[in-house]
Amino acid sequence: MALPLFDSLTPFMLEGGAVRGRVIRLGAVAQTILERHDYPPHVARLLSELLLAAGMLSANLKSEGIFTIQVRGQGLVPLVVVDAVYGGQLRGYADVQAESIAAINAVADYSPRALVGEGAYLAITLDSGEHRYQGIVALEGDSVADALTAYFVNSEQLDVQVQLALAHDGPWRAAGIMVERMPNEGQDVEAVAEAWRYAKAVSGTLSDSELLDPLLDTPALLYRLFHEQGVWVYDPQSFSVGCRCSRERILGILTGMKLEDRADMVVDGKVDVHCQFCNKSEIFSPEEIGLSAKN
Ligand SMILES: [Zn+2]
Known part of the structure; x- marks a missing residue:
């Protein structure tokens, strides 16, 4: 079943302008990319989380350009790579050798670090055609959401909070929300700090099942969360599966x-x-x- 409300990214801004954010939800796009290889469940999860991350970042592409996220290490899954092109094309794959599959399936709890192994890092590259910029952070924490937060804090000096969720009770669904504190320009410092605390606390109440609910559209989800503060919801950008290998x-x-x-x-x-x-x-x-x- 196609999920018409999915495969899109919806930007929003809280009333007052101190906090903005984005919600990404992938349905058929994630399913199409994941079913091309027979991935162990942990690897499918890691790849989906990176697709969400690339999709979130692609909102920052202003014109032609490509965001690439690579996770590399010396462990069971030495490479996962995803990219997002301006206009919403996503692609990705994980390098899984047949001889590693039993060991991957023996990893009890999902942990990107345990899968990617020794020296695991996350590299984010923006190639705008004219300029190429790369930020690298160690793959620390227990999730891609943690790694992405560390990337924004360390490489971009941005305060963000990221939540990612996945479901595989049928075709894959993957969704995420990020809230971000805007640069403070002449606003009341205490009011901005309060707006940021509110945004983090309220977005932290969002459950994975709400994020992934195929019957709850994104504006309704955002209204449910932020109705007290007030929220501006912008037009969504849609995603498709695309590759440049013609x-x-x-x-x-x-x-x-x-x-x-x-x-x-x-x-x-x-x-x-x-x-x-x-x-x-x-x-x-x-x-x-x-x-x-x-x-
Ligand atoms: Zn291809």
């Missing part, structure tokens, strides 16, 4: 390579280029990539 693009990359490198890619008379995001192969003949058949 056959034409791959062909362009292949034919741009040196002849000897192209020849090295031929196995059993063909070139097989696999996209992990889509879990799909594009097969080319040697002739198609500018080699003669005998290569």
